[in-house]
Amino acid sequence: MTETLKIKNLHVAVGGKPILTGVTMTIRRGEVHALMGPNGSGKSTLAGVIMGHPNYEVTEGTIELNGKDILEWDATERARAGIFMAFQRPMAIPGVKMADFLRHATTNVRKPDRKEGEQLIPMREFRKELRDKMTQLRMDEEFARRYVNDGFSGGEMKRAEILQMAMLRPKFAILDETDSGLDVDAVKLASQSIAEIGGADMGILIITHHDRLLEHNTPDFTHVMLGGRIVETGGVDLARELYTEGYDKVRQRHPEDAAVEKEMAAEKKFVSGVA
């Protein structure tokens, strides 16, 4: 039986304000899904809520992993169950070396029942694997000794996210604008690496505005989000239309959702104006 991540009629609010208003999507292991949509339409919110971010309140709908409702699980449990997210804006953890961070993370994810204080993956074994993965991603060895995302350039952070995915070997991965901040060659490499890491093994949700990341990861499905809803789902052609022509046509086809989008943007301005 193929493993699935199933999102059904998901409604999400932040601080009482509705952001997602009925998102439905099923990702099977081995599939590539592209999620596109203008800024502010709710893509990162969907990613965060799948990952279990505590600030997002699910007001309706379900998220199921292989038929199990995971809404009550915290991010730790979801990670250990094989869900991964590459952050649009990764967090720095000063004073904690990338290698140490990852050794701990890798152990926890591979041994989901590990209790705190129990043994980590043997150092030698881990080092070797990390070194191999870094070579594959053409990352300097020095990277492992640097503090997690501390003082990293935008591109370095994104590569570090891919490295983490490579080490954690998730069943389902969400890549939130992993191509932003990378130059052309780096995106190519990232695209290739994601394909190599994922292969037929992973269910991938790629959030992007461009085509490069999709080059080696041809989407089986393309979803367009507008104003907190998925307004269209198509194949690779839809993705192509969106990154060549932008979102105007989509807005024309879905005037009501475009209106919601406008409203959300206006509210956001208002909120940030107050703050």
Added chain:
Amino acid sequence: MSTAIASTGFSQEAFDVFLAARDEPAWLVDMRRAAWRRFQELPMPSVRDEEWMRTDIRLFKFDRFGLPDLSSPASSHYVGSPLLSAGVNLGGHAVTLDGQTIAAELSTKWTEQGVVYGSLDALVKEYGERLRPYFERRVVDPFKDKFSALHAATWCGGTLLYVPKKVRVDEPLHALSALSSSGVDLGKTLVILDEGAEATMLSETASTSADGGGLHCGSIELIVEQGARLRYVNLQNWGHEVWHFAHQKAHVGREGRLQWTIGALGSRLAKVNQHVALTGPDAEVQVNGVMFTEGRQHLSYNTHQHHEAPYCKSDLLYKAALQDRSRTVWRGMIKVDRDAQRTDAYQRNDNLMLSRDARADSIPGLEIEADDVRCTHGSTSGRVDDQQLFYAMTRGYTRREAVRMIVAGFFQQVFDRITIESVRDALGEAIGRRVSDIKEFATP
């Protein structure tokens, strides 16, 4: 375990008995008597004094403690389990218990080169005239407050390190001061590095029981002469009921280097004045501080970076993590004299609040009389960041593991400045133990 405390407290009678039992050079006795008079004259510090405003010691009573009874020498074979010396090749070590030296050793390799290390009480009798000028420098002002005066009058169980000109001691010297329950420690540490000398000293304190009370009223004086290099570490790890009053000061001469690292984990209440004076041109000082508090501990630090000469550099970084209802106070002052042009001075204090009920006060200050200087300061106080926590949790960390990791990382930034590997490890270990005790973490 010997407690060896005269029941008479810090009375005139007890002081006279104490002096009579010590048989010290006349100049030292005079110094002690002058300080004793001052101790008696000075009032208890009050919350009306700016320096004590945030540190309430109304529950501290001198008459609960007293001078050690020197007629019954501490006979203990206390060894303890020092943190800083584990796995280190030591050049020498010294142990005091309740203000009396119970062990002192220096390898012949160093005695042959004229290095002196051990009990200050014994050595001041042997080398009185040579040590006198250093005492008379009054690096720590004996008249500063009631505690400095009491200490200057009654110090005992002291430790001396003297390194002659150009001698480089490349094996660390270790000192452990131990306190039995409700004991009194009046230890004075005097370190003198003559011109061009080098040394590393690791000193730490410990209580024989973790919840043991007691009093430490002590001083540290570090004299780093021209071109000398000193790395000094002191780890305050008393039991959680100990009152800790300390005056600590360094003089760093021309082209001298001092790296001074303090760790503070213990005591019920600590009031520490940690001063560095850069007395000759091109002197450089680095001060590192690591504090980890819990329960109702209160640690108060007054730091002072005094630039008396031009072209000097001082760099201070204090980091504290606070749990439960504990509290830290840091008041930092950079003072630059008129002649201290081209001063480069920095002070920073970061606090990580691990509970809602903890409190950290951070009060940086600058007093600058020279006009061509670079002086900067900064301070931050915050909780463990929610976004950091979420990030780590998405990598399979439990919330608690994530908190511990973030706290360890917070301190790592100080450890990175510590060039002595064993110290870095030992402090890391001591902090690590505390970190692994973090039980709960208040969700904001």
